[in-house]
Amino acid sequence: MDLAMRAEDVAFRDEVRAFLDENLTDDLKAHARLTPGILADHDLRVEWLKRLHKRGWSAPSWPKEYGGPGWNVMQRFIFASECAAAGAPISSNMGLSMVGPTLMGHGRKEQKDYYLPRILSGEDWWCQGYSEPGSGSDLASLQTRAVADGDDYVINGTKLWTTGAHIANKMFCLVRTDPKAKPQEGISFILIDDMSAPGIKVEPIITLAGDHEVNQVFFDDVRVPKKNLVGAENNGWTVAKYLLEFERGGSAHGANLRNGLNRLRRIASDERSSDGARLIDDPAFRRKIDETDVEVTAVEFTEHRIMSALSNGQNPGAASSIIKTRGTETNQKITELAIEAIAYYAGPHVVEARIWGSNVAPVGPEHALMPMAKYLNTRASSIYGGSNEVQRNIMAKAVLGL
Ligand SMILES: Cc1cc2nc3c(=O)[nH]c(=O)nc-3n(C[C@H](O)[C@H](O)[C@H](O)COP(=O)(O)OP(=O)(O)OC[C@H]3O[C@@H](n4cnc5c(N)ncnc54)[C@H](O)[C@@H]3O)c2cc1C
Structure with a gap:
C-alpha cells in the first residue's frame, strides 16, 4: 500500500478540516475532553451525529447505497485521524458500528429500510445485549430465553455490562430459542424495539472511575415480534460472530x-x-x-x-x-x-x-x-x-x- 497522500487526499483532508473548524464547537470539544471513556454526554453526542449527518458523514464506513459517504479506506482513515486530532467526541455508536453493518449483511429488506436511516439520523440509539452473568467469554452458554407465543417471542432473563442501555431506545440481543440444541445452535439474534417496553428494567453499574456507562438489564415476560429476528431462528450465532468482527476491528x-x-x-x-x-x-x-x-x-x-x-x-x-x-x-x-x-x-x-x-x-x-x-x-x-x-x-x- 502506498502511504503517501495524493493530491486528492490532501484536498479531502482540507475539506474535513474546514468542516471541523465550522462544526466542532467549543462545547463539543470541552465535553470530549471531560469524557474518560467512550460514552460522551448523550445530548451532545446526538448533536455531533446530527451535524455529521447533515453533511452526509455520519457513517464513514457505510456504503453509499445505505446512506454512507462511499469513502475509500484512505478517506476513512483521514477522516478518523482528523477528528481525533481535533478533539471530536468519540462516537461509540453501536448502531453505526455494529448492528447497521450486520443488518446490511444479514437483515431482510424491510429491516434495512426501516432501521438503517434511523441509525444514520440519530433517531435510534442501540445497545448490545450479548453478555450475561457467567456468559461473557463463554458467550454460547447464554441463558436468556425466548419462547415462541403466536407472532411474538416472550423473553425472560438478564444481560450484564450493557453499555449505554440507560440511554439507548433499542437493543440487539442474543437469546436462546432452543435449549435442547448444542449451545451455538440454539441461539437467535433479535432486535428489541423499545427499551421502555413493559418488563424491561435497566439497573446502573457505576464503574471504578465513577461513571455510569454500563448496566444490568432484566427481562420479565417481554414480548418481541418474531419479525424482529435477524437471520433464521436458531442461526443467531452466525449473525453474532459476523457482528463481532466489526466490534473488534472497527474504530x-x-x-x-x-x-x-x-x-x-x-x-x-x-x-x-x-x-x-x-x-x-x-x-x-x-x-x-x-x-x-x-x-x-x-x-x-x-x-x-x-x-x-x-x-x-x-x-x-x-x-x-x-x-x-x-x-x-x-x-x-x-x-x-x-x-x-x-x-x-x-x-x-x-x-x-x-x-x-x-x-x-x-x-x-x-x-x-x-x-x-x-x-x-x-x-x-x-x-x-x-x-x-x-x-x-x-x-x-x-x-x-x-
Ligand atoms: C466496561 C465494559 C463494557 C461492556 N459492554 C458490553 C456491552 O455493551 N454488551 C455486552 O454484551 N457485553 C459487554 N461487556 C461484557 C464483556 O464483553 C465481557 O465482560 C467479556 O467478554 C468477558 O466476559 P466475562 O466478564 O464473563 O469474564 P470471563 O469470561 O469470566 O473471564 C474472566 C477472565 O478469564 C479469562 N478467560 C476466559 N476464558 C478464557 C479462555 N478460553 N482462555 C484464556 N482466558 C480466558 C478472561 O480473559 C478474563 O480475564 C462489557 C464489559 C465491560 C467491562
Whole structure:
C-alpha cells in the first residue's frame, strides 16, 4: 500500500478540516475532553451525529447505497485521524458500528429500510445485549430465553455490562430459542424495539472511575415480534460472530492512540522532575514515551495493512484481534505514564469536577483532572469486545496454527 497522500487526499483532508473548524464547537470539544471513556454526554453526542449527518458523514464506513459517504479506506482513515486530532467526541455508536453493518449483511429488506436511516439520523440509539452473568467469554452458554407465543417471542432473563442501555431506545440481543440444541445452535439474534417496553428494567453499574456507562438489564415476560429476528431462528450465532468482527476491528485505534500520546507529551512538558527540569527532558521518562511511540506506530501500520486488505476486497480476519489487543494495551500504557507524570495529583480524583456544567474545581493543574479517570476507564478495554486473552487464543489458532 502506498502511504503517501495524493493530491486528492490532501484536498479531502482540507475539506474535513474546514468542516471541523465550522462544526466542532467549543462545547463539543470541552465535553470530549471531560469524557474518560467512550460514552460522551448523550445530548451532545446526538448533536455531533446530527451535524455529521447533515453533511452526509455520519457513517464513514457505510456504503453509499445505505446512506454512507462511499469513502475509500484512505478517506476513512483521514477522516478518523482528523477528528481525533481535533478533539471530536468519540462516537461509540453501536448502531453505526455494529448492528447497521450486520443488518446490511444479514437483515431482510424491510429491516434495512426501516432501521438503517434511523441509525444514520440519530433517531435510534442501540445497545448490545450479548453478555450475561457467567456468559461473557463463554458467550454460547447464554441463558436468556425466548419462547415462541403466536407472532411474538416472550423473553425472560438478564444481560450484564450493557453499555449505554440507560440511554439507548433499542437493543440487539442474543437469546436462546432452543435449549435442547448444542449451545451455538440454539441461539437467535433479535432486535428489541423499545427499551421502555413493559418488563424491561435497566439497573446502573457505576464503574471504578465513577461513571455510569454500563448496566444490568432484566427481562420479565417481554414480548418481541418474531419479525424482529435477524437471520433464521436458531442461526443467531452466525449473525453474532459476523457482528463481532466489526466490534473488534472497527474504530480508529491509531488516531486515538496518537492523540493520547500527544496529550501525554504536553503533560510531561508542563510537569517537573525532582531536579526542576521539564519531565519530558528526563532521559528515563523520555525513553518510556519514545518506546510507546514505537508501539503506537506499530498499531498505525497494522491498521494500514488492514486498510490495504479491505481495499483489495479481503477480510481483516485475525488482524482485528491483533488491533484489539495491541491497541488496548498501548492505550493502557499511555494512561499509566500519564499517572506517573502527574504523580501526587493522581490521588485526588474529583469525579464531580468533570461533570458537564459542574462548578467543582479540580485539585491541581488542569491537566491533572483526567489522567486517573482515563487510567481507570481503560482497564476495561482489555476485557470488553472479547477479552485480550481470548483474542490471543484466536491469534494462536488462526495465525500460528496452534
Ligand atoms: C466496561 C465494559 C463494557 C461492556 N459492554 C458490553 C456491552 O455493551 N454488551 C455486552 O454484551 N457485553 C459487554 N461487556 C461484557 C464483556 O464483553 C465481557 O465482560 C467479556 O467478554 C468477558 O466476559 P466475562 O466478564 O464473563 O469474564 P470471563 O469470561 O469470566 O473471564 C474472566 C477472565 O478469564 C479469562 N478467560 C476466559 N476464558 C478464557 C479462555 N478460553 N482462555 C484464556 N482466558 C480466558 C478472561 O480473559 C478474563 O480475564 C462489557 C464489559 C465491560 C467491562
